[in-house]
Amino acid sequence: MLPLLSYLLPAKALASLAQGPCGKLSLVASPGHPTPVTVWDTFDQALRRSGRALWEDSGRFTLLLPDGAILAQAADRKGNFAADLAPGPVKAALADLSALRCLLPMTRGEITETRLALTDDLHKTCVRAELRLFNTETRALLITLQGLRGYDKALEALRAQVLTLGGEAPRTLCARLVGDTPYTSKPEVRIEAADSAFDAATRIIATYLPVVRANEPGILADHDTEFLHQYRIGLRKIRLILGLFEGVYRADRTQDLRDRFAKLMRATGPLRDLDVAILDRDHAHAMLPPSLHPGLEALFAALATERQEALRQMAAHLQGRDYAAEIKTLTRLFDKPRHLGPGKLADVLATDLALRLILARHQKICQAAARITPETPDEDLHLIRLHLKKLRYLIEFFAPLFAPVPYKVVRKTIKGLQDLLGQFNDGVVQQVSLQEVLLRQAAPPVAMAQSVGALMAVLHGCHGTDRAAAIAALQAFTGPDLCTIFHSMLPGQGDLP
Amino acid sequence: MKILACYSNKGGVGKTATSVNLAHAFATMGLRVLLCDLDPQGASGFYFRVKPSKKLTEARFFEDVARLTDAIRASDYEGLDILPANMGFRDFDVFLSRMRDKRSRLKKALTAVQGDYDLILLDCPPNISTLSENVFRAADAIVVPVIPTTLSERTFEHLVDFFDTHDLPKSKLLGVFSMVQTSKSLHGDTMKSLTSAHKKRFLRAWIPFASDIERMGVHRAPLLATAPKGVASKAYRALAAEVLERMGLAK
Incomplete structure (x- = not known):
């Protein structure tokens, strides 16, 4: 050295x-x-x-x-x-x-x-x-x-x-x-073998609530779009635990929490959608010839104006009394969980429950992949993408349970597959949202309408290729090689062929 | 990498002062420069406070790449390194005479460091020898300091004749008037006659006789570092710019 x-x-x-x-x-x-x-x-x-x-x-x-x-x-x-x-x-x-x-x-x-x-x-x-x-x-x-x-x-x-x-x-x-401990979007949540599902779920949520809150000032200051993105990921992980660990908390409490976190998430939707659209600016320019760039500029100028309004609304939401009271209550609830109320699965071992959920989710993905035909609707592929997202978060929460080498392979493969399915889904969603942008304009300039039309045509043209690539990757993930690796990752399964 | 020599068969014409100040000026212009002191008196090294090389003895300069590169010392100035001389350099001709390709050994030796520098400046001893022939062949250009007096004029004519006789390209020769005293009519007349006789050989820039230059030995530092605003510093800067232009290194 x-x-x-x-x-x-x-x-x-x-x-x-x-x-x-x-x-x-x-x-x-x-x-x-x-x-x-x-x-x-x-x-x-x-x-x-x-x-x-x-x-x-x-x-x-x-x-x-x-x-x-x-x-x-x-x-x-x-x-x-x-x-x-x-x-x-x-x-x-x-x-x-x-x-x-x-x-x-x-x-x-x-x-x-x-x-x-x-x-x-x-x-x-x-x-x-x-x-x-x-x-x-x-x-x-x-x-x-x-x-x-x-x-x-x-x-x-x-x-x-x-x-x-x-x-x-x-x-x-x-x-x-x-000084200070640095912010991380993926804090370590220590889950012991003897932890109950109630304790583990509560600890995960209590760990991610500060992550969500840490991003609030950055959203308000509008430093970059990652603050809102990470805020949403934090909320999504919390909602995932509430959804998958059903039965860990009292049923009425679970439903109440799901509704409340869903409401928090909904408030972020318009701004995030516009962020995603605007972040695609360079890609959109690359897809169209220079003669259509002035129309794209008009489109992105319109999106930027819409974003200003969405940001204003998001800021008003985050700075509002209701939000302050809600997030404070939720934080207190998970910091001192005695009021959460245990459900019928509260005392199940967290690792047992997690393993069961992971296996079930993997099986669901394999079954869905096996059913795919050329006629399978795009929405079904989107559902598989959501399953994959849940599977990845689950294995990430419980990462210490798994054999490290296959874990890395599985996690990386899921991430790559999610990206491909995400790209495919973005293309589908973008076509719809582009049309909506045009409809929202009182009198869209001709150049903008031409560029949006051209962009939609290009996106439609990519649809088949993106779909084929996503399906091929999905079938590889659910194929025998990666299934073997997946099972070898699970505790006590290292000796599987 | 280009090689520039500072040479005159006559002593005391300001070769070392020119070499030291040019090398430093080039470095301030952003070039990576190696000032290679070939004169066993080691005056270039002295001006930069660099001690003589102890290990670069006998024929090692020409035969031992590792020793040659190890002997290089950084100066106190960004971008300028020194290869100091020692008294053993006085026997260069003896060693060269025993070697094959004795007239191109210097160029071969210097290729060892060609990747490290944009320009190597050779401060040469005042004689015509096998080493000088090596210098004439290795250098892309040769700055020849000329005091505008009769004796220096004669020395320059000898050098031009030598180049003619040995079929060396005279275009390499860049005469520069040195230690010029404008108050002396002889200096003015000699400059005119030499410039007229060798139209393409003399540079426009010239170096005045200045006490700043004499005091370099006291400060042991280049002029641009100790008296950057002085007349002599300005002259060396102008000379450096013109030499780079003639060598095709001007940015």
């Missing part, structure tokens, strides 16, 4: 480093002045998780990579998505970030940079270093070593001194600067 280029040091090491000589070399320090700094990351803290840290100071972005390498570029940008940054090394190194997630300021504070040079008896610089003292939530000291060609020994002498002073890998810089 190559030696690191940067190290995190205890803040108190600053004095020792800036004063002491390093072997036969003298140290020359050129301290800078404290300047304001902002630490950036996506809401799901993709940079922190990958061991990177991004900060902005003095009109430039600086990115620390896990190996300690430092990249920098001017902070010019037209928005806060990684793709909005001006071309440069930082933008290139952020290319792996989700295009749907914007960068957000995680914390602010000050940074003081000190340049260090170790010089020999001729006052020739033999190695350089950059010390960065961050003063945000906490103080953190980062040293970046810069070796010079032909002076390897000097570099190693400085590295040795840094390690003596407590230097460690810089992967945790972002965590130190930001």
Whole structure:
């Protein structure tokens, strides 16, 4: 493994480093002045998780990579998505970030940079270093070593001194600067073998309610569309548990909760539908010739206007008294579940129930897949997609139960299959929604009508191909090879052929 | 990668000052530069505070790629590295005479680092020797500092004759007037006559006689670092730009 280029040091090491000589070399320090700094990351803290840290100071972005390498570029940008940054090394190194997630300021504070040079008896610089003292939530000291060609020994002498002073890998810089436990859309829910279905269901829901709530500020600020998407996924997982674990809570309570969560979900529908349509903008442009792009622009301008209204309504809903009271009540209910009222399956072992549900769902998918013919309606394929979604969430909730290797294969396969079925279903839904957009316009421009017509024709043309690809993948998933892997994933089934 | 030499058969014409300041100016223009000190006096290395190479002895410069690359030292300036000389370099001709392809060994040796640099600048010792012939063949261009006096004029004529006699391309020669004192009519007259006699050989830029240049030995740093606004610094910047243009490296 190559030696690191940067190290995190205890803040108190600053004095020792800036004063002491390093072997036969003298140290020359050129301290800078404290300047304001902002630490950036996506809401799901993709940079922190990958061991990177991004900060902005003095009109430039600086990115620390896990190996300690430092990249920098001017902070010019037209928005806060990684793709909005001006071309440069930082933008290139952020290319792996989700295009749907914007960068957000995680914390602010000050940074003081000190340049260090170790010089020999001729006052020739033999190695350089950059010390960065961050003063945000906490103080953190980062040293970046810069070796010079032909002076390897000097570099190693400085590295040795840094390690003596407590230097460690810089992967945790972002965590130190930001503090707090990072947000995750998939929190770990610990389910023990002895847990009852009641306890497990309650714990899952109690874990996902904060995930739902954590996304509310981002929806209101309209940072990016993922806040609403993750808010909906959180609600969907809660509704899935309420639906599948029927009998765990009292019947009337279950129905009441299902209705209440369904109502919360319904409020998100219009905005999410418009988000999905607008996110398809580049794809739509790619599908049509440039002569039809002006009509598409008019279409997306109309969608953007509709979205503003949908966002306003969503914000009013989230900021309303009813919502505040409802979400507070629901949170309290699952934090202190004694009022939930156990149902007839409350005491069943959670893992037993989950296994039963997983097997039943898998069987249902296999049976539905076996019935598919060229005449099978599109709606039936959509239903299979929903089964797959439920199956995936279930195996994800109970992931620790399963043999890791087949679990990964099964999960990945389901995800890929869901994507294909999703693409197929989106094409079907899009044709309908495009027609609806046109109908909603008082007097749609001719160009818009032409482009919508062309888009619908292209989507219709893709229908057969997308459907065939989805069915082929579905049949592979329910075929003998993947069924064997699926069963080998289940506890006690490892010896199955 | 291109190779530029700074050469004159005459000593004391400002070869090393020109090499050091040109190399630094090129680096400030964004080029990756290696200044290769071929003069055993090691003055280029001295100006950059780089100690003489201890391990690059005898024929190793030409035969041992690893030793050659290991001897390179980063300067204190971004983009500029130094290959320092040592007293052993005075025997280069002896080693070259024993080698096959003795007139192209320098170019072969320098190919070891061609991926690392955009430009290698050779600071040459003041003689005409087998090493000089290597320089003439390896270099894409040769900057020849000429003090506008009679003796320097004669030296330049000798160099042109040598190129004629040995069938070397004279287009490589880029004469530059050095240590020019505009108050001296001799300097003005010599510049006119030489420029007229060798129309394409002399560059427009010229280097004045300046105390800043003499003080480089005190500061042990290139002029653009210590006196960036001085007349001499401006002259070296202009010279660097013109040389890059002539070598087709101008951006």
